[in-house]
Amino acid sequence: MTTGIISEPRLRDRYAIVGVGNSALGRVPGVDSLALLEQAMRRAVADAGLTLAAIDGIVSRGPDDVYTHHQRIGQRLGINARFSTTLDNGGASQILAVALAVMAIDAGLCTTVLCGYGRNSWSRTHDNAESRIQTELIPQEQLPREFAPEYGYFGAVATHALGARRHMHEYGTTREHFAHVAISFREHALRNPEAMMKEPLTLEDYFAARFIADPYGLYDCSLLSDGAGAVVVTSAERARDLKMQPVLIKGFGTFNNLRGWTADRNMIETAARQSGETAYRMAGAAPRDIDTAQIYDCFTGMVIAQLEDYGFCPKGDGGPFAASGALRLDGALPTNTSGGQLSEAHVEGMLQIVEAARQLRHTYPVERQVKGAETALVSGHGGNTVCHSTLILGAGV
Amino acid sequence: MSETSDLPVPVPSPETKPFWDAAREDRFVIPRCESCGHTWFPPSLACPSCGAEHPSWVAASGRGRVFSFVVYHRVYHRAFKSRVPYVVAVIELEEGPRMIANVVGVAPEKVRCDMPVTVVFEPRRDGIKVPQFVPAQS
Numbered sequence: 001m002t003t004g005i006i007s008e009p010r011l012r013d014r015y016a017i018v019g020v021g022n023s024a025l026g027r028v029p030g031v032d033s034l035a036l037l038e039q040a041m042r043r044a045v046a047d048a049g050l051t052l053a054a055i056d057g058i059v060s061r062g063p064d065d066v067y068t069h070h071q072r073i074g075q076r077l078g079i080n081a082r083f084s085t086t087l088d089n090g091g092a093s094q095i096l097a098v099a100l101a102v103m104a105i106d107a108g109l110c111t112t113v114l115c116g117y118g119r120n121s122w123s124r125t126h127d128n129a130e131s132r133i134q135t136e137l138i139p140q141e142q143l144p145r146e147f148a149p150e151y152g153y154f155g156a157v158a159t160h161a162l163g164a165r166r167h168m169h170e171y172g173t174t175r176e177h178f179a180h181v182a183i184s185f186r187e188h189a190l191r192n193p194e195a196m197m198k199e200p201l202t203l204e205d206y207f208a209a210r211f212i213a214d215p216y217g218l219y220d221c222s223l224l225s226d227g228a229g230a231v232v233v234t235s236a237e238r239a240r241d242l243k244m245q246p247v248l249i250k251g252f253g254t255f256n257n258l259r260g261w262t263a264d265r266n267m268i269e270t271a272a273r274q275s276g277e278t279a280y281r282m283a284g285a286a287p288r289d290i291d292t293a294q295i296y297d298c299f300t301g302m303v304i305a306q307l308e309d310y311g312f313c314p315k316g317d318g319g320p321f322a323a324s325g326a327l328r329l330d331g332a333l334p335t336n337t338s339g340g341q342l343s344e345a346h347v348e349g350m351l352q353i354v355e356a357a358r359q360l361r362h363t364y365p366v367e368r369q370v371k372g373a374e375t376a377l378v379s380g381h382g383g384n385t386v387c388h389s390t391l392i393l394g395a396g397v
Numbered sequence: 398m399s400e401t402s403d404l405p406v407p408v409p410s411p412e413t414k415p416f417w418d419a420a421r422e423d424r425f426v427i428p429r430c431e432s433c434g435h436t437w438f439p440p441s442l443a444c445p446s447c448g449a450e451h452p453s454w455v456a457a458s459g460r461g462r463v464f465s466f467v468v469y470h471r472v473y474h475r476a477f478k479s480r481v482p483y484v485v486a487v488i489e490l491e492e493g494p495r496m497i498a499n500v501v502g503v504a505p506e507k508v509r510c511d512m513p514v515t516v517v518f519e520p521r522r523d524g525i526k527v528p529q530f531v532p533a534q535s
Contacts, residue, residue, distance in 0.1 A: 146417075151498055152473070157471075162465040212471045262495045267487075
């Protein structure tokens with residue numbers, strides 16, 4: 001079932017992101033995830049030059065224990081919706097939300113959709129001593145009851161580190177390659193006043209840091225953050241009447257390796273490949289057309305694997321590609337130009353969409369702007385590590 | 398209280414109980430489809446390959462290789478505090494299925510991908526035993 005799909009070019013450039021917003025990011029004690037998301041959503045609507053009266057759709061998501069999340073956020077915003085729902089696909093949900101918004105508008109169910117995600121992971125894990133030990137954000141009753149806890153197998157770090165180890169074994173990828181991913185994104189964060197991480201990161205810092213689950217050390221791991229992001233999606237036709245330059249949705253794709261992370265070659269060859277192929281086909285684009293990438297950087301090695309699987313370099317060459325400086329703002333493929341989840345804030349891929357849109361609008365000061373950025377690729381990854389989504393955006397006129 | 402009595406034990410489901418019951422007797426069994434011969438892990442109701450229900454339980458060789466592994470340095474659960482650094486691995490069994498286990502009886506820095514391993518049984522509380530893997534005798 002991995003071949004034969006023809007994604008729908010009919011949707012190319014017919015829908016647009018017309019407003020983006022983010023909440024306060026980083027350490028925001030005393031504010032829950034719904035309040036953060038409300039802030040981001042109100043800012044996105046204002047950014048579009050709209051009022052909430054224009055919003056008739058919501059696709060939202062929050063921490064996993066909020067039931068019918070979209071209702072809770074709609075209540076706070078004080079609006080009803082022709083179409084609203086909550087998604088459950090881990091870090092792949094946020095791009096899926098944009099895709100679902102396009103599909104709902106295209107089906108005539110609604111006209112203008114707010115998509116957003118918020119979390120308060122820093123506050124939840126720094127509340128007290130007990131929460132510092134148990135950084136697992138999945139509700140206790142959903143954790144595995146066998147084939148994991150008896151082996152001391154806990155947490156997303158180790159799961160992803162298993163993939164990193166096998167990648168190192170098969171392709172000669174090294175921890176120094178991982179370090180260059182973290183260092184490149186840190187350089188970007190230093191240009192972003194909202195980023196959590198404020199200090200430069202060196203190779204020495206990287207190797208001096210403690211191991212979490214070898215081969216991953218502290219700087220291979222994304223941040224625990226409070227924060228939210230949101231975007232407004234509507235038709236390209238409606239976008240022409242709005243104040244901001246629209247960001248066109250050129251293509252999207254999803255693929256989920258539901259057989260699991262340890263099955264087949266899923267921990268080395270990610271679903272970025274198939275979800276990327278679908279998105280490229282819809283967009284009529286190829287890797288060489290991408291001016292900036294915003295890659296789901298839960299861990300450094302996942303960036304390397306995805307860059308390969310998206311075709312930015314041959315399979316197995318992602319490590320040397322990162323070490324060549326390609327990911328830097330002046331590199332061949334400026335990547336995670338806000339600092340990403342490793343150095344800006346971890347909002348499960350939502351801020352990656354926001355950053356791609358901002359780069360394509362060319363509103364950043366020159367020291368943060370990807371020169372001549374016309375096309376951006378965004379990735380989402382999660383859902384027990386095997387669910388993937390891809391979004392290709394283009395600068396509107 | 399000894400360390401062993403604090404370590405988490407599996408909470409079997411009806412589908413996995415035969416696996417854990419066999420482990421109590423130092424037997425290492427996996428589900429095999431009566432219809433197509435496929436073996437798989439973790440155990441589930443029906444064959445993921447052909448959909449047939451009612452798998453039989455067959456003795457696996459207990460031999461396999463380390464597909465990948467990590468070395469835990471961070472303590473996520475108090476009972477593992479005295480075990481860090483410890484190895485969590487994906488073991489690819491000779492029969493094909495993969496499972497999570499610890500690689501024990503070897504220093505973590507000596508563990509390698511594709512290293513041959515063989516099963517042993519680690520006693521936990523209440524007679525429960527957990528399959529683990531040690532480097533195979535060459």
